[in-house]
Amino acid sequence: MVSAPAGTGPVAIDRERCLGSGQCLAMAPEVFDQDEEDGLVIFRGGTPPAAVTADIENAVDNCPAVALSITN
Ligand code: SF4
Numbered sequence: 888m889v890s891a892p893a894g895t896g897p898v899a900i901d902r903e904r905c906l907g908s909g910q911c912l913a914m915a916p917e918v919f920d921q922d923e924e925d926g927l928v929i930f931r932g933g934t935p936p937a938a939v940t941a942d943i944e945n946a947v948d949n950c951p952a953v954a955l956s957i958t959n
Pocket of ligand 1: 904905906907908909910911912927928949950951952953954955
């Protein structure tokens with residue numbers, strides 16, 4: 888499990904579950920990126936806009952592998 892860096896929001900990634908399907912990147916591109924080596928989800932660096940919380944919730948709700956979770 889990888890928790891979000893400061894400023895990203897209340898979300899965690901379970902990379903052991905991730906399938907690399909890419910929905911989360913499409914829904915919250917300010918937050919998630921894809922590892923070039925293994926194709927799995929990673930956090931982007933930097934601080935995303937404040938309005939990104941709804942995008943994170945959409946990504947969590949639509950991850951086919953249930954690899955994302957709200958942490959608080
Ligand atoms: S939507 Fe889920 S399975 Fe797809 S890349 Fe994102 S975390 Fe991985």
